[in-house]
Amino acid sequence: MQKSEESNKKIVTKLTEEIISLRTEVTQLKARDLFETDRSLLPSFPFWELTALKDFDEKLFLDDKMRAQLKCVVQKIGGEEVPVFVRLALKQIVSDELAINLTWRGTSEKPSIQNFAVFSIIKDVCHSKFQNSTDYQINKIVQQHFLHARDRVLKRKLSSENTRGNLRLSN
Structure with a gap:
């Protein structure tokens, strides 16, 4: 039971890190897109x-x-x-x-x-x-x-x- 709980915590931590990383990447892409608009x-x-x-x-x-x-x-x-x-x-x-x-x-x-x-x-x-x-x-x-x-x-x-x-x- 304790091993399962630790495993779940690791999975949640890993997923949280990936979500944060994806959010950062999306923000950077949006900013780049805004500046790359042909003006x-x-x-x-x-x-x-x-x-x-x-x-x-x-x-x-x-x-x-x-x-x-x-x-x-x-x-x-x-x-x-x-x-x-x-x-x-x-x-x-x-x-x-x-x-x-x-x-x-x-x-x-x-x-x-x-x-x-x-x-x-x-x-x-x-x-x-x-x-x-x-x-x-x-x-x-x-x-x-x-x-x-x-x-x-x-x-x-x-x-x-x-x-x-x-x-x-x-x-």
């Missing part, structure tokens, strides 16, 4: 200027290969739920500083994010990753993301100033 036609992200986003979007509209590369990049963005995925995808492509200059509906001063092919690709990928997602749900997340862009920028600025102030006090 040769894509600029570096996120965009910080509206003109750069507009230029890219025009090229994206005309170039199927560029669109396919962007779609692959967006598909590899994490997020276990629709809101997390959409926000991560938007942040990957559009900086908060640029998001301040975009709106949902569009104005005479600020273009609508809905008119950009980038938004369409994010939406399409979201629907393919999350079959239960709806246009209404995605649109609402995007609206809120752009609506609160200024708040995120100001919060980072204040946090940065507080950190610098605390560093000066400690010196």
